[in-house]
Amino acid sequence: MALRISLNINGTEHGVDLEDPRPTLLDVLRERIGLTGTKKGCDRGQCGACTVLVDGRRVNSCLTLAVSLDGADITTVEGLADGDTLHPVQAAFIQNDGFQCGYCTPGQIMSAVGLLSETGGQASAEAIREGMSGNLCRCGAYAGIQDAVLEAQANIAKAGKS
Amino acid sequence: MADTPMVAAHHVRLGSNSGQSMTRKDGLAKVTGKANYAADNRPEGLLHAVFAGASIARGRVTLLDTKAALAHPGVVHVMTPENTPALSQDPDEKTTPFTARIDVLQHNDVRYAGQPIAVVVAETLEAAIEGARLIKAEYDEQPARIGFDDGEAFTPEAVGISTPPKFATGDLEAQRKQAASSVSVVVETPLQYHNAMEPHAVVAAWDGDKLTVDMPNQAIGLAKPGIANYFGIPAENVTLRSPYLGGGFGSKAVLFGPQMLGILAARELKRPVKLALKRDQMFGPVQHRSATRQTVRYDIDADNRLLAFEHQANVSTSSFDNWLDGAANAGLSLYATPAISVAHSGTRFDTGTPGAMRAPGIATGSAVIECAIDMAAEKAGMDPLEFRLHNYAEKDHSNGKPYSAKALRECYETAANAFGWTDRPPKPGQMRDEDGLLTGWGMGTSIFHAPFFPAKARAVLRKDGTARAETSGADMGQGAWTALWQMAADGLGMAADDIDFDIGHSDLPDGSVAGGSAHTASAGGALFAAGNDVIRQLAEIATKDSDSPLFGAGNERLIGENGRLFKASDPSVGEPYTAILERAGIDEIEGQGRGNRDKASTETYAMFSHGAVFAEVKVDPDLYQVRVTRLIGAFAAGRIINPRLAKSQLTGGMIWGMSFALHEEGVHDKRTGRPLNNDFAGYHIPVLADVPHVEALLVDEDDPHVNDLGVKGVGELGITGTVGAIANAVWHAIGVRTPRYPIKIEDLLKGAEALKA
Numbered sequence: 001m002a003l004r005i006s007l008n009i010n011g012t013e014h015g016v017d018l019e020d021p022r023p024t025l026l027d028v029l030r031e032r033i034g035l036t037g038t039k040k041g042c043d044r045g046q047c048g049a050c051t052v053l054v055d056g057r058r059v060n061s062c063l064t065l066a067v068s069l070d071g072a073d074i075t076t077v078e079g080l081a082d083g084d085t086l087h088p089v090q091a092a093f094i095q096n097d098g099f100q101c102g103y104c105t106p107g108q109i110m111s112a113v114g115l116l117s118e119t120g121g122q123a124s125a126e127a128i129r130e131g132m133s134g135n136l137c138r139c140g141a142y143a144g145i146q147d148a149v150l151e152a153q154a155n156i157a158k159a160g161k162s
Numbered sequence: 163m164a165d166t167p168m169v170a171a172h173h174v175r176l177g178s179n180s181g182q183s184m185t186r187k188d189g190l191a192k193v194t195g196k197a198n199y200a201a202d203n204r205p206e207g208l209l210h211a212v213f214a215g216a217s218i219a220r221g222r223v224t225l226l227d228t229k230a231a232l233a234h235p236g237v238v239h240v241m242t243p244e245n246t247p248a249l250s251q252d253p254d255e256k257t258t259p260f261t262a263r264i265d266v267l268q269h270n271d272v273r274y275a276g277q278p279i280a281v282v283v284a285e286t287l288e289a290a291i292e293g294a295r296l297i298k299a300e301y302d303e304q305p306a307r308i309g310f311d312d313g314e315a316f317t318p319e320a321v322g323i324s325t326p327p328k329f330a331t332g333d334l335e336a337q338r339k340q341a342a343s344s345v346s347v348v349v350e351t352p353l354q355y356h357n358a359m360e361p362h363a364v365v366a367a368w369d370g371d372k373l374t375v376d377m378p379n380q381a382i383g384l385a386k387p388g389i390a391n392y393f394g395i396p397a398e399n400v401t402l403r404s405p406y407l408g409g410g411f412g413s414k415a416v417l418f419g420p421q422m423l424g425i426l427a428a429r430e431l432k433r434p435v436k437l438a439l440k441r442d443q444m445f446g447p448v449q450h451r452s453a454t455r456q457t458v459r460y461d462i463d464a465d466n467r468l469l470a471f472e473h474q475a476n477v478s479t480s481s482f483d484n485w486l487d488g489a490a491n492a493g494l495s496l497y498a499t500p501a502i503s504v505a506h507s508g509t510r511f512d513t514g515t516p517g518a519m520r521a522p523g524i525a526t527g528s529a530v531i532e533c534a535i536d537m538a539a540e541k542a543g544m545d546p547l548e549f550r551l552h553n554y555a556e557k558d559h560s561n562g563k564p565y566s567a568k569a570l571r572e573c574y575e576t577a578a579n580a581f582g583w584t585d586r587p588p589k590p591g592q593m594r595d596e597d598g599l600l601t602g603w604g605m606g607t608s609i610f611h612a613p614f615f616p617a618k619a620r621a622v623l624r625k626d627g628t629a630r631a632e633t634s635g636a637d638m639g640q641g642a643w644t645a646l647w648q649m650a651a652d653g654l655g656m657a658a659d660d661i662d663f664d665i666g667h668s669d670l671p672d673g674s675v676a677g678g679s680a681h682t683a684s685a686g687g688a689l690f691a692a693g694n695d696v697i698r699q700l701a702e703i704a705t706k707d708s709d710s711p712l713f714g715a716g717n718e719r720l721i722g723e724n725g726r727l728f729k730a731s732d733p734s735v736g737e738p739y740t741a742i743l744e745r746a747g748i749d750e751i752e753g754q755g756r757g758n759r760d761k762a763s764t765e766t767y768a769m770f771s772h773g774a775v776f777a778e779v780k781v782d783p784d785l786y787q788v789r790v791t792r793l794i795g796a797f798a799a800g801r802i803i804n805p806r807l808a809k810s811q812l813t814g815g816m817i818w819g820m821s822f823a824l825h826e827e828g829v830h831d832k833r834t835g836r837p838l839n840n841d842f843a844g845y846h847i848p849v850l851a852d853v854p855h856v857e858a859l860l861v862d863e864d865d866p867h868v869n870d871l872g873v874k875g876v877g878e879l880g881i882t883g884t885v886g887a888i889a890n891a892v893w894h895a896i897g898v899r900t901p902r903y904p905i906k907i908e909d910l911l912k913g914a915e916a917l918k919a
Contacts, residue, residue: 019235022288031210031287036202037195039408041359042441046842049359077195086193094189097810101639102192103359103408109193126854133849136842138359138409139639140817142853144810 005070009035010079018067025069026050026061029076037077037106041136048135051107051114052076058114060134077106080113088159089113089152098148100139111135112149121157125150177652177723183806187663188406188643197406200376201363201438208365209238211283211427211437212290213420214297215276215446219306219512219835220481223270223279227298231282234296236289239431241281243267246426250394253419254482257391259323260384262515263483264419265447266392266426272301273482274514275836276446281423283431306512306835310350310455310476313509321477321488321506322523329494331560332501337469341461345537349458349530350902351489353478353511353828354451355444355845356519358638360408362448363438364421366428372399375425378407380415382634383672388417393425405666410638412518413449415677420447445840449517450828452487453478454526458534460499466542468553471499473527476507483515484508492527492882494560495768496609497535497553502560512835518677520818521878524610525885529822529903532606532886536893545586546605546890547578558768566767567865569798570607573774576859577796578605581776590897599780599789602895608773608797608883612683612874614759615674619688621654621753623696625743627725628660631692633673635665635685639814640877641807642681648803649686649871653693653755655722656739671754679771679875682803687757687871695753697722704742711735763867771874773797775816777887781895786910788892790820793856793884798863800874805860808876812858815880820856821847822881823888824904 003018007028014033026043029035029052038061041049045063052061053075080087089112092098099105115123115131123131128149137145191197216223228240246267251257253264265277272279282293307313318327338344358378365376373395379385382402390397407414424437439448454477461470475490490504519525539549551574557564577583586603587593593601619633631650637643642665651658664670665685673685697720704727705716712720712727712735719730728736743751778792793816802808825846829838839845858880865872885903893899898913900906 019286020288022292023286027287030202031204034204035195036198036204039199039360040201040438041361042842044441044841044843046441047359077193081194086190090193093193094185097186097806099189099192099639100641100810100814101359101407101409101637102188102197103199103406105192106195129850129854133851136359136847136849138357138411138847139810140814140848140853141810142817142848142850143813143856145850146853 003067005067007069007072007074009033009074010076016066021065021067023066024062025064025066028066029061035076035078039103039106041104048111049104049107051110051135053110053114056117058111077109087113088155092148092152092155096144096148096151098141098144100141104135104137108135108137108145112152116153116156121153123153177655179648179651179658180803182648182804184644184648184804186641186644187647188637199360199406199408200365200378201436203365203376205365205367205434208434208436209283209285209431210287210290211281211424211435212294213278213423214280214282214294215443216272216279217275217836218272218301218303219275221272221301221303223272223299224302225300226280228280230296231293234289234293236286237282237284237293239283241267241427243270249392251391260416262416262418262517264417264422266419266422274446274480274512276443278419278423278447281427283427283435306833308511308830308832308835310509312832313478313511316508316510318484318486318506318508321486321491325488325491327506328504329560330503334470334472334501334503337501338461340463341469342464343541344459344461345534345541346457346459347530347534347537348901349456349533351454351526351529352903353453353513354519354826355828356411356413356449357444357845357847358409358411358413361439361441361444362414362418362421364424365434365436366425367434368429368432371395373425374401376403377421378410378414379404380407380410380636380638380677381675382636382668383674385417386668392422400668402668403666404636407636407638411520412522412677414638415518415675418448441842442840445828445837446514449515451519452516454487454489456489456530458530460534460538462538462542466544466549466552468497468499470501473504476509478509478511478516480515481510481512485516487516487526488523489526492524493531495558495770496531496555496607498555499559513830521610521881525822525881528882529885532883533889533899536890545588547574547583550607561768563766563768566763566769566867567800567863568772569861569863570772572861573772573796573798576861577774577776577794580859581794583776590894595780598783600783600895602779602781602891602893604887604890604894605774605776606883606887606890608775608795608879610679610771610875610879610882612769612771612868613678613680614757614869615680615684617674617684617688617757618671619673619685619692619755620671621650621692621696621755623654623700623739623751625740625749627740629654629656630662631689632664632670633685633689634668634670635673636676637665638676640681640811641804642676645682645803645807646686646689650689650693653690654696656725679877679879682875683869683873684757686803686873687869688755690871691755691757692753695755696751699751699753700727700739700742703746707745709745710742711737757869759869767867769868771797771799771876771879773879773883775883775887777891779888779891779895781892786907786914788824788905790888791854793820795880796859796861797876797879798861799876799879800863800865800868801872802860803873808860809858811876812880813856815878816856816858816884817848817853819881819884820888822885822903827904
């Protein structure tokens with residue numbers, strides 16, 4: 001049951017041949033397309049390390065069958081920066097030390113980008129803590145993560161006004 | 163070399179890089195998805211391997227049916243004990259104290275649930291996963307032994323790697339006769355699983371008898387010969403790459419069965435193989451923290467001074483290996499106690515073998531000790547902080563040695579002020595917030611020893627004024643890429659940006675183990691020394707060159723800074739490194755370094771990092787749900803190389819303390835021995851919503867004895883103290899102490915009902 005789907009990943013069209021419907025978006029990104037920035041932490045939708053944006057919404061790519069996404073727009077951590085210019089969330093994660101080992105970081109960053117668009121730049125610290133709680137960090141970088149998301153939100157608002 | 167100029171003597175300021183809160187050198191790679199973790203590698207012709215785990219915890223596999231797996235499209239091979247070749251070294255032989263007994267399909271015995279019993283190798287990951295699911299096994303099953311009441315008792319010869327299981331000093335009974343009162347507490351701590359976010363993984367590729375391994379590893383210098391031993395090849399044939407570890411916490415320091423199976427599969431099939439553990443497979447073959455059942459007793463005199471300290475710990479290990487968490491050694495050097503008696507006993511569970519997990523021994527033991535101290539303070543009618551200061555240890559009472567440095571008083575003061583530890587009602591249940599939640603304040607003391615490992619490093623100064631510095635080292639999140647780079651730059655007297663820096667590769671000098679909170683001191687000390695070795699050679703050239711302004715200054719102290727060598731007595735006399743090299747016609751100078759801890763210092767001083775942690779909790783008076791609303795700690799750990807990163811390590815440790823106190827617990831079914839909660843839905847760790855406020859403050863401390871650079875560790879310190887601080891805060895909120903960690907609603911409810919009765 002060979003299937004061919006098309007995914008627009010970070011602005012580039014990718015034709016993907018699937019021998020059957022089993023491959024998840026996460027495994028297609030990592031093992032077939034070679035975009036390994038997106039991480040596998042649990043493969044069960046419990047840790048958030050695999051978070052990507054599908055048509056602008058954050059999803060756990062380990063719980064999403066690639067075959068269901070024919071024609072979708074997908075943004076991964078590799079597609080966030082504009083050339084050498086980092087996305088405000090990426091820059092804020094570095095500045096606020098919002099990570100240690102870095103393994104959950106691509107998921108944290110994609111989740112933060114999704115959260116800030118969901119809340120329209122109006123998220124309180126409490127809303128950020130709640131909204132980022134689907135992304136586990138075993139190192140315990142949470143203080144930096146909260147500060148990074150708050151700072152990114154402020155910087156995005158500033159850039160929008162100027 | 164009597165006329166070798168003295169350069170950058172120890173105990174001087176390190177240089178312009180250390181002490182700076184630089185952002186992470188690996189930050190850009192980590193926020194753009196370019197940091198290359200082991201499982202991200204995809205060599206040409208890669209096969210995927212997934213192992214099938216035993217569904218019993220004790221017994222024997224009597225039949226393995228692999229037909230369905232082999233028939234599954236894409237599956238190319240199934241490894242079982244029947245067709246798996248013997249390793250060159252018996253995997254049950256312990257060749258070093260760091261070797262674990264591992265399961266690599268060499269027999270049919272089952273020693274814990276989830277032990278690999280077959281490995282399925284396939285062209286795609288999906289086929290390998292399905293193939294592993296299709297393996298059918300039949301067993302001769304023995305009853306599983308789980309828990310202290312069902313496990314087999316044994317008398318340990320050592321705890322941790324090689325610490326004696328018993329220790330006593332002073333006359334316990336004589337001191338007890340002087341005592342006015344005593345407190346005693348029995349508390350259990352559960353099995354805890356490391357659960358780094360990055361599951362253990364390996365990508366193995368053979369070229370003849372040469373092997374390239376991508377594998378997260380905290381101790382490359384041990385892993386390289388270890389792998390070579392298992393596969394019967396010379397160590398120089400093994401290339402191990404581990405530039406980034408997605409967390410380690412102790413669980414990536416030794417070699418484990420699943421990763422060796424991936425390497426075996428690659429050799430059998432003559433193609434590269436990737437094997438990554440699934441999350442549920444991390445609750446067996448890759449270590450955990452021992453469960454403990456501890457008793458702590460303090461005896462106190464009429465003047466509220468501690469007289470005697472007794473700590474007994476029954477600690478779990480596996481049926482086939484002997485690692486024991488050294489919980490009862492946690493309090494040896496903590497408070498002023500004239501008599502000390504501690505002892506460990508062991509109990510064998512049918513689980514995988516435990517190992518070192520972030521702050522091994524100290525986290526577990528201090529979780530109970532800090533509660534006992536608060537109980538003693540209550541009995542004495544003293545504030546917990548006042549009581550701790552009253553019993554402050556001016557020397558290490560286990561051996562009489564002075565501390566190399568101990569700024570714990572300053573830590574207490576700094577953290578207490580930041581927290582606002584004033585007017586705390588001594589009795590529990592006195593504080594409520596505006597929402598009616600019962601509020602409690604608690605504290606604990608943090609302590610962690612400051613070991614030092616013999617690390618090596620290399621530095622090369624080039625004639626264009628740039629340099630290279632390297633050591634095998636490991637960054638599992640603690641910040642080695644950055645802090646070690648800063649220290650390397652200071653050793654060379656150069657700006658960090660002018661240094662190509664490399665770690666995480668077995669071709670580099672052995673940077674020793676990233677563990678024991680010793681890596682910055684050990685590997686950083688080696689890098690600093692390697693840079694100094696370069697400057698020493700450079701100075702030798704310059705002082706013998708009649709065209710150099712430093713000619714003849716061989717007996718003077720010279721300093722290398724910002725790429726320029728000059729006289730300490732007159733900084734205007736000197737010249738750039740590049741000028742010295744150019745005149746001498748030398749392309750580069752290579753320096754070698756080892757970190758140094760003075761032997762006499764080791765014998766003379768007790769060496770520890772210290773800290774104080776204050777916690778505020780709120781407890782729902784109806785539901786007994788506990789929230790930690792504030793966690794503030796102050797820590798003294800000698801010279802801090804990078805305050806930004808050190809604070810992250812410390813707050814991370816404090817969150818681990820919160821996790822220990824309130825969240826994590828590995829539960830095994832007592833009947834089958836199988837883990838019941840081997841995923842993140844069942845094995846709880848804190849999320850961001852659990853951590854509204856965590857703050858680490860750094861207290862200045864000059865430790866002139868601990869090593870040449872005065873650096874101690876911060877990676878594990880934050881857990882210790884925090885667990886007890888939270889338990890003490892819970893007691894202060896509602897007057898209940900629970901008999902086990904994590905603190906559970908049902909135990910609080912039981913305790914509260916007992917109080918009412």
